Amino acid sequence: MVSFLTQTLVGQRPSVTTGGNSHGVWQWWEEGVLTFTPHKAVDQALLLSTGIHGNETAPVELLMPWVDNLLSGKTGVAWRLMVVLGNPAALREQRRYVHTDINRLFGGRWRQHPDSTERERVQILEQMVHRFWHAGAESRRWHLDMHTAIRDSFHPRFGVLPFRADTYDTEFLRWLGSAGLEALVFHQQPAGTFSHFTSERFNASSCTLELGKARPFGDNDLTAFTETHHALEALLAGAPIPDVATEPQRYRVTQQMIRQSPDFILHMAEDTWNFTPFMKGTCLAEDGVRQNCVEKEEEYVLFPNPNVALGLRAGLMLEKI
Ligand SMILES: [Zn+2]
Known part of the structure; x- marks a missing residue:
């Protein structure tokens, strides 16, 4: 299989849509949507999404080499996994969106919008996510939606957590700290974001990660993402979550x-x-x-x-x- 990113940017359905290696079985479900099921039974499922905004390329560059290693069997994973490139049409143009911000349309909010690239895409993503969570019965569901911010920030890396009535999984919050997030922002109201959708509808522990400033493909200083990258690789490999020296500052809206x-x-x-x-x-x-x-x-x-x-x-x- 060619690189998942290349194949997504080309916009063609791959000739082979499923395969396996010594670690597990992968399936291509849709443009920019890939799942991986380990042979070994696991009790945790992870949705890793990036490219919801097409100009936020650093997390895409960060994640895709690992995905290719997963497909080729070079690496394994301790989770049932779905990888999503959120808005392929916008990624192709390296624009935030083509017609409208897709991260305001989730949870059926697309119904209030006229036809557009994003309206079509968000419906596909909602269906794919539904299919993913219902394909297993894991007790732990996590969703990490990786972004970069448009502007400079006093906390260069931070997480935005959707409103939920229940308290958050403490392991989840600990992992976000270990990934180098300096601040965690807790929403107090529902929103049309991807992370709110997975939290509200599927009871996932979900977070929108803002990992630095948005730059074009190839211009990203990936060293700024080293801490997050290492924490993500450790998480995917099933390593224990390390204690963090400095807890992220918490904010509420x-x-x-x-x-x-x-x-x-x-x-x-x-x-x-x-x-x-x-x-x-x-x-x-x-x-x-x-x-x-x-x-x-x-x-x-x-x-x-x-x-x-x-x-x-x-x-x-x-x-x-
Ligand atoms: Zn974004």
Whole structure:
């Protein structure tokens, strides 16, 4: 089989869609969707996704050589596994998306959107994920969705965890720390992200990992990802999760800034870094008569972006836990 990434970027159905080696059996399910079932019985299943945003190439470059080694039998894996390249059409163009941000459409939210590349793709991904979790009965389900952020950040690597009523698997949180994440952000509301979808619908422990700044294929400084890379390889091999010297700083979302009208103004510089602090009383955004102000002693901004479509999120505000 040619490299999974190359084959996905070419956009052709492979001539051979299943195969095996001494470690297990792989199956190509769909463009950019591959599964691997180890011969040895395992009680854990892992969904590894990347390329949900087509310009975020570093995690793709990081993961794909390992996937090729898995297919060729050079390496094994201690999980039943699904690998997903989220948005192949956008990856081909190295753009965040072709028509609309796919990471707002999960959980059936695509129904509210007109036909587009992403609307079609998200339906396929929802079906594939459903098929994957129901193909086994493992007691542990994890989903790691790997991204890079658009802007600079006071925490270069961080995780965003979907809202869930239950507490998180402590091993999962420990692994995120061992992967070099400096901060963990806990959402307080449902969202249209891939990680929220797998958490809500399939009770997976899920996280969106932001692993540095987005750059084109070939321009990524992969040494910045060494810690995450090693932790991922150890996880896949079934190695015990090491203790971390410094626990990630935890944050929870206090408010969302939504662009509700064309009058929306975000009172932040274009190049505001993620996790920039703002003091109590600061007016962050206004939209006609509505205002977002800092209500806690100090709040920190995440993903500020005034140029989103109407009705979408122009930024999150956080507080430290
Ligand atoms: Zn992304």
